[in-house]
Amino acid sequence: MTRSLDVLVVGGGQAGLAAGYHLRRQGLDFTVLDAGAEPGGAWRNMWDSLHLFSPAEHSSLPGRLMPTRPGETYPDARHVVDYLADYEKRYDLPVRHGTSVHAVRHDGERLLVEADEGSWRARTVVSATGTWSRPFLPAVPGRAVFRGRQLHTVNYRRPDDFTGQRVLVVGGGNSGAQIAADLALHGGAEVIWVTRRPPRFLADDIDGRALFDVATARRRALDEGRTGTAGVAALGDIVAVPAVRAARDAALLTSRPMFTRLTPQGVEWADGDGTEADAVIWCTGFRPALSHLTPLALRGEGGRIATEGTRAAGEPRLHLLGYGDWTGPASATLIGVGRQAREAAREISAFLRK
Known part of the structure; x- marks a missing residue:
């Protein structure tokens, strides 16, 4: 029909x-x-x-x-x-x-x-x-050989699921920061936060209201033919919501640069050192x-x-x-x-x- x-x-x-x-x-x-x-x-x-x-x-x-x-x-x-x-x-x-x-x-x-x-x-x-x-997973070498648990943002639910584990949280955006903070503050897990570049936190007094205004102003400027307006990207990548702010202030959100590959037991870093891990959470958009x-x-x-x-x-x-x-x-x-x-x-x- x-x-x-x-x-x-x-x-x-x-x-x-x-x-x-x-x-x-x-x-x-x-x-x-x-x-x-x-x-x-x-x-x-x-x-x-x-x-x-x-x-x-x-x-x-x-x-x-x-x-x-x-x-x-x-x-x-x-x-x-x-x-x-x-x-x-x-x-x-x-x-x-x-x-x-x-x-x-x-x-x-x-x-x-x-x-x-x-x-x-x-x-x-x-x-x-x-x-x-449609979650995105980057083509990182060794992803198929890692023997631990791999999941994307869409599969994460609560920190208790990772109690006592070493967890790598990959991603320098809001999801990565919030999940890393959730695990570090409440889950009893050892968290290693991995980002491609140093994380950029927005000022504590900036939330979605300001971001919407900035995005709208940028669109208006572009429509009028004006250039050089970076919009939200100029402010930073991560909104300092209360949980993220608490973890950051407690020095629990210190990131490491991206690893070069996954191994069966964990990851290998650019200097050749390795770190064992139980799980990788891909907060990669x-x-x-x-x-x-x-x-x-x-x-x-x-x-x-x-x-x-x-x-x-x-x-x-x-x-x-x-x-x-x-x-x-x-x-x-x-x-x-x-x-x-x-x-x-x-x-x-x-x-x-x-």
């Missing part, structure tokens, strides 16, 4: 919900297909101690402020899941959970979306699948989850799809939302995705009226 509609949104996390909110305001016929069995998107799979970089009131989707909780400045992942589930219900968004999309193809004047439970013919498609389902768009043959250098705003440059019926700055400043954040979702919905509405 093939169904037809104006707009099909692929992905029911924060970006898909923001898209649904604005599509509803435009009066469009749409459905959201989400692979997750329950609301909450990728937030449902985060590690137990994760907290946002910003207070609740600065971490909200359009139309509905995230509620605060007593004694909690920065909401945890469970808080975000509850908020997204409430948001979906409050606005009665037509999300079909447990439905994976396998392919989006050209189909004459429409796009054919093939999913678990059938197909849809849509006049436009919004891809909002994010990056969490993600790539956009775009395999469902492969039949459209739009991906270019670096695997990205060229965009004009959120619209795919090579396919005017396709919009990409929430993948990072290349689809809008701060678009991979709760507070940032709303602006791009609004602009995408307006452009889709104008396109469908033609």
Whole structure:
């Protein structure tokens, strides 16, 4: 059975919900297909101690402020899941959970979306699948011979899983710093934090509010033809959330340069010395989850799809939302995705009226 509609949104996390909110305001016929069995998107799979970089009131989707909780400045992942589930219900968004999309193809004047439970013919498609389902692992020599446990950020849950072990945490971004801090402060593990360059902590008074403002200002400058604006990268790489700050101040977040290879028992450093390890946690980032768009043959250098705003440059019926700055400043954040979702919905509405 093939169904037809104006707009099909692929992905029911924060970006898909923001898209649904604005599509509803435009009066469009749409459905959201989400692979997750329950609301909450990728937030449902985060590690137990994760907290946002910003207070609740600065971490909200359009139309509905995230509620605060007593004694909690920065909401945890469970808080975000509850908020997204409430948001979906409050606005009665037509999300079909447990439905994976396998392919989006050209189909004459429409796009054919093939999913678990059938197909849809849509006049436009919004891809909002994010990056969490596509973790990146670097091609480090010896990765296949290491006999200990290897896992990515997506698999980490709690420090108690590593009590009494020597753990290498690889990655100099926020995930690496937060997981290294979590293990060092609470897990009873010996932690070796490994980064390709010395870690750069942002000033303690900078959180997600300031980062969003800086990212927005940079995008505005670039749009106006001004150059030399480094944006968030000029401030540093790691937000000093309370746990990271505590570990840093206790001298528990001193990093070592990247090792040259993994060995069966551990790692080998550039000077030839070796260190045994029980586990390696790769906090090495993600790539956009775009395999469902492969039949459209739009991906270019670096695997990205060229965009004009959120619209795919090579396919005017396709919009990409929430993948990072290349689809809008701060678009991979709760507070940032709303602006791009609004602009995408307006452009889709104008396109469908033609």
